[in-house]
Amino acid sequence: MSKIKSLFDSGVFKSAFIPYFTLGDPNYNDSIEFGKTILDNGADILELGIPFSDPVADGPVIQRAAARSLKNTFSFDEIFRVTKAIHDHKPETPLVYLTYFNPIYHCGITKFLDRAKDSGIIGLVIPDLPFDTAESETLFRELKVRDMDLIHLVTPASEKKRIQALTKTSSGFIYYVTSFGVTGERREFSVDLKERIRFLKETIQLPICAGFGISTPDQANQISQYADGIIIGSAIQRIIEENGSDRSRAISALADYISKIRTSIS
Amino acid sequence: MGKNLPGYFGEFGGRYSPEILTEALEELESTYQKLKKSKKFKKELEYYLRNYVGRPSPLTYAERLTKQWGGARIWLKREDLNHTGAHKINNAIGQALIARFMGKKRIIAETGAGQHGLATATVGAMFGMETVVYMGAVDVQRQNLNAKKIEMLGAKILPVTAGEATLKEATSEAMRDWALNVSTTHYIVGSAIGPHPFPTIVRDFQSVIGVEAKSQFKKQNKKLPSAIVACVGGGSNSIGMFHTFLKDKQVAIYGAEAGGLGPKPGEHSATLTYGKTGFLHGTKTLIIQDESGQIVPAHSVSAGLDYPGVGPEHAYLSQTGRVDYRMVTDEQALDCFLEVTRIEGIIPALETAHAFHVARDVARDLGKKKDLIICLSGRGDKDVTEVLRLLGERSK
Numbered sequence: 001m002s003k004i005k006s007l008f009d010s011g012v013f014k015s016a017f018i019p020y021f022t023l024g025d026p027n028y029n030d031s032i033e034f035g036k037t038i039l040d041n042g043a044d045i046l047e048l049g050i051p052f053s054d055p056v057a058d059g060p061v062i063q064r065a066a067a068r069s070l071k072n073t074f075s076f077d078e079i080f081r082v083t084k085a086i087h088d089h090k091p092e093t094p095l096v097y098l099t100y101f102n103p104i105y106h107c108g109i110t111k112f113l114d115r116a117k118d119s120g121i122i123g124l125v126i127p128d129l130p131f132d133t134a135e136s137e138t139l140f141r142e143l144k145v146r147d148m149d150l151i152h153l154v155t156p157a158s159e160k161k162r163i164q165a166l167t168k169t170s171s172g173f174i175y176y177v178t179s180f181g182v183t184g185e186r187r188e189f190s191v192d193l194k195e196r197i198r199f200l201k202e203t204i205q206l207p208i209c210a211g212f213g214i215s216t217p218d219q220a221n222q223i224s225q226y227a228d229g230i231i232i233g234s235a236i237q238r239i240i241e242e243n244g245s246d247r248s249r250a251i252s253a254l255a256d257y258i259s260k261i262r263t264s265i266s
Numbered sequence: 267m268g269k270n271l272p273g274y275f276g277e278f279g280g281r282y283s284p285e286i287l288t289e290a291l292e293e294l295e296s297t298y299q300k301l302k303k304s305k306k307f308k309k310e311l312e313y314y315l316r317n318y319v320g321r322p323s324p325l326t327y328a329e330r331l332t333k334q335w336g337g338a339r340i341w342l343k344r345e346d347l348n349h350t351g352a353h354k355i356n357n358a359i360g361q362a363l364i365a366r367f368m369g370k371k372r373i374i375a376e377t378g379a380g381q382h383g384l385a386t387a388t389v390g391a392m393f394g395m396e397t398v399v400y401m402g403a404v405d406v407q408r409q410n411l412n413a414k415k416i417e418m419l420g421a422k423i424l425p426v427t428a429g430e431a432t433l434k435e436a437t438s439e440a441m442r443d444w445a446l447n448v449s450t451t452h453y454i455v456g457s458a459i460g461p462h463p464f465p466t467i468v469r470d471f472q473s474v475i476g477v478e479a480k481s482q483f484k485k486q487n488k489k490l491p492s493a494i495v496a497c498v499g500g501g502s503n504s505i506g507m508f509h510t511f512l513k514d515k516q517v518a519i520y521g522a523e524a525g526g527l528g529p530k531p532g533e534h535s536a537t538l539t540y541g542k543t544g545f546l547h548g549t550k551t552l553i554i555q556d557e558s559g560q561i562v563p564a565h566s567v568s569a570g571l572d573y574p575g576v577g578p579e580h581a582y583l584s585q586t587g588r589v590d591y592r593m594v595t596d597e598q599a600l601d602c603f604l605e606v607t608r609i610e611g612i613i614p615a616l617e618t619a620h621a622f623h624v625a626r627d628v629a630r631d632l633g634k635k636k637d638l639i640i641c642l643s644g645r646g647d648k649d650v651t652e653v654l655r656l657l658g659e660r661s662k
Contacts, residue, residue: 052560053429053560053561054438054546055438056283056438056548057286059442063428067428067429074558074560075558076558101282101545102544102545102546102553102555104559105543105545105559106558106559107558127284127285128283128284128545128548129545130281130282130288133280133281135282152285154285156286157285157286157287157288157289157290157448158285158288158289159289162288162289177285180286180446180447181442181445181446182445182446
């Protein structure tokens with residue numbers, strides 16, 4: 001069984017806290033320290049973003065993070081080095097990558113997966129690779145061989161037929177997009193969020209984690225009452241953006257924020 | 267959906283967009299399939315094309331250019347004479363009718379040279395739809411006349427400042443808007459790019475160019491031309507020109523892409539020459555990218571060709587060799603812009619000037635008594651300020 005799924009099944013957490021940040025912003029070595037801080041302060045699963053030049057599913061905060069990261073010389077060697085350093089700090093916490101498909105395709109699917117696995121990655125989230133493509137099927141097969149997960153996104157616009165179809169090539173958990181649009185902090189969520197997540201839980205035999213727009217402890221607390229996990233990206237990235245030029249200040253702000261969210265969903 | 271199914275051209279095409287857009291793309295696909303068969307829709311489209319756009323556009327024999335270039339007879343398919351001054355209106359009208367049928371009250375578009383933005387703003391005004399146009403901030407400057415026209419037509423221009431602030435970034439931003447407003451909004455993609463079904467829909471709406479050109483030429487000459495030429499950025503005017511001729515093996519087909527300042531990454535938009543297979547803006551196609559799969563900024567003197575990807579059908583036609591794609595530099599395009607203007611009395615768009623350069627070489631190779639049709643995709647009024655600036659730089 002998938003390592004991520006078994007972690008959810010074991011009941012170690014009522015609702016998982018899944019933070020996200022982009023590797024390389026403002027530089028790769030600081031990313032290692034940010035990753036360690038986030039792990040130390042209560043991430044149950046950590047999503048690491050591999051920057052892409054054209055992140056169409058992301059809002060301005062994560063777009064800017066990717067752009068800052070790409071001002072450094074991008075290399076997969078650096079990505080895997082940083083990932084391994086974060087993984088070695090706390091090997092028991094699952095790490096997943098969130099990136100767009102083009103860099104993976106360009107690297108070569110098997111080469112990328114082998115190196116990602118060696119660095120401690122056990123799952124992938126790819127916002128621009130729908131499950132019903134030949135490439136997604138290949139990726140799912142290759143991931144399965146390596147005991148890694150392919151985490152698909154389901155949105156408020158996804159119809160029942162499509163949701164049922166994607167279960168065949170999904171593993172780990174489902175990333176439920178809480179609202180229309182792209183990533184970014186929001187004040188309110190759709191009124192039927194709770195019902196949609198309940199429906200998904202009945203339809204898909206995987207944990208349902210909610211992301212896109214969640215930023216405050218209150219929101220995390222509220223949504224964790226019915227979602228299996230809470231994914232937060234833009235709010236974390238904003239802390240790095242606002243404090244990234246001063247590593248120790250960024251680490252302290254991250255520690256404070258992560259522990260507040262952690263407490264709110266415990 | 268998978269390979270060899272509708273939406274793919276060989277290995278290229280498909281639908282690689284964020285999940286939030288999938289239902290809208292499926293709705294668009296099924297609506298289009300239905301409308302395509304509807305006599306009422308066809309009649310309505312034909313009505314607007316004839317009475318609003320001004321179709322059929324003429325096929326003009328370019329006597330002076332033919333003499334000047336000393337080779338094949340040159341014919342011009344005059345998309346510059348369409349309302350709004352370019353081929354883009356053919357597709358904008360068609361998609362606006364689809365949007366209206368789907369009950370979408372808001373339309374959005376991306377634009378590079380401003381011609382698609384202008385066409386979208388025009389149909390938005392005519393059909394009374396709220397219209398938003400995303401345009402790179404750099405393009406707003408270099409295509410300022412079109413930007414002003416778009417605003418005058420009541421559409422909102424949102425300048426995009428991210429990255430290189432050109433067409434690629436405008437496209438990303440339009441996709442983000444669509445993801446947020448997908449239930450009320452139709453995204454009128456302007457070129458034969460994007461996730462399925464856009465490359466097919468845009469191709470079908472633009473095919474009127476080639477269908478008319480073929481029939482007009484045959485009527486006048488009782489034969490087919492020896493060659494056809496069009497410029498390729500995303501590739502909508504060219505696929506519209508080429509499509510009906512693809513099966514006519516005796517017709518040689520040429521595409522002109524932007525060679526920019528030279529072969530170094532970042533200096534050109536020559537996707538079909540230097541691009542590698544990848545995924546951008548919802549489609550699998552040839553893309554100018556670096557060794558890590560990051561998209562490399564494109565460059566062209568013409569804002570409409572300044573895009574690091576290309577329509578998937580062109581990627582396929584390049585792979586199969588049916589179309590011969592050639593690069594034209596900024597300087598060559600500028601020279602042709604001036605030459606055609608002076609000799610033929612037609613100011614072509616800088617995009618089209620690329621096609622003229624390839625056509626000149628092809629015409630000379632073909633020799634006399636052969637015929638060549640150039641798709642004159644748009645007029646160059648919008649480029650006059652930029653051309654004067656470039657000429658000023660050249661004379662320094």
